Amino acid sequence: MTQLGTETHPLQVAVIGSGPSGFYAAEALLKSGKSVRVDMLERLPNPYGLVRSGVAPDHPKLKQAIQVYEKIAQTPGFNFIGNVTVGRDITVEDLRRTHHALIFTCGAESDRRLGIPGEDLPGSYTATEFVGWYNGHVDYRDRVFDLSHETAVIIGQGNVAADVARILAKDIDELKDTDIATHALDALAKSRIRNIYIVGRRGPVQAKFTSKELKEFGHLNNCVPFIDPKELALNPESETELADINNPGSQKNLELFQQFTETSASGKQRRCIFTFLKSPVEIRGSGKVESIVLENNRLSGAAFKQSARGAGTSLEIPAGIIFRSIGYKGRPLPGLPFDADRGIFPNTLGRITDQNDNPIPQLYTAGWIKRGPSGIIGTNRACGVETADSLLNDIDLLATNDRKPGAEGIYPILNAKKVRHIDFKAWKKIDQHEIELGKTKGKPREKMTSIAEMLKVLG
């Protein structure tokens, strides 16, 4: 056995996925004081995951996290290998041969379903598709959203639901100077949507919005937030939750919801209507979405453990377009165990585990595919660091008699399959090209939405 993590025997780690959790795990490894090489594999030519294609275009400050990732990418020992799909271009088994350890940080790319009749009617979409579309993600550039109706309904009350609602609510003037995809800007310019419902299963105290996001709804050019005051009546358990000193977020939210009961339209043409204690039970329409049926709920259970139960009554809202934003699931990958219920790779502190909860040697995970789709960019730092710590604690178990080739073992496999893999310098060329394209339109960048176009930039 050799001493791993030394100059002559560096620890070779493959990180699969280039979003925040991948970069923070890589950073923790590269700063550990051990000799570590990180090869970050990404299925797209561009890095940065949801910071690029999830964070809303009108939240540019959040995207400054990219400056941190650029710095990590320039750390000695870091290597980006873009445009490579693990499971297709290279297998998990290949990577186990070439690297001591693998960290899967590939996110949660599929949506949870509502499981109700009519869910697949044209006009019923996932928030993921819409977010990917307006953010210029290559997978979603060809989606078409029919915005010719007056009413849109969003199911879910988390950060993503707020983003979808705000993008639908904003005027083109509020979006045109952002890095929103031009195809989305053109389509939104023709939108006839006037009413945007944001539907929550539980009550106003349990809504998952941050107050920061809610405040934005009070400052839109052409849209007012609206809540029926009756919706803010609280049961005793919710009053208890609200009064808890450790729950200041709900208190702030409720203050804002109260303000939203008093807003007047003042000439603004759109309304965002927040509504609570309702679950979708059916989407109706002949050939396309025409309405949604919501069942009224009541809360049951102790404070902080309340769940929504159907109260037996319902209402029907005419609507032409529906977005579901009720959570995300990861996708399974050949060669790895998968927890289908939670949509994650089963793990303990980032060590991927088998059906008996025993860690599988070499396999680690971080980010949404490790813990489920919760938290914001920074949450992934703590998450990535935890996984890197687990891996470094296992370093003696990861040592092998033969030397692991790392990237030098990957390239021959990719080249034999004629995979056009790109390094970080190549990505920076594409990056620069996007910024140049944006300049002509007064945008911080115009994202390239096809892999072929991106590769053309590289000649």
Next chain:
Amino acid sequence: MATVVTENCNGCRFTDCVAVCPVECFHFDDNMVYIDPDVCIDCSACIPECPVQAIYEEDDLPEELKTWVAINAERAPTLPVCGEPMEPLPTAEDRKAALGF
């Protein structure tokens, strides 16, 4: 607009905030941490992490804490970066209890 650390941190310095900061904008002295407003990206990840609710978005600051905007902006750049969570100060638990948390 920035995110601001206020007086409840003084004597605690729990640094739970630091673990979730995506951009390493926290700096520290012997008593507490401060946010560099030129580095902070206003993601608010740190706010719910603080066990003594010392951190605010600037426009949520109560009147009596508004002086902390300038204190953070002036102090942070002169102090070392707090890149990783540290042990809380020895006075932290007593201070937390005294603050009612």
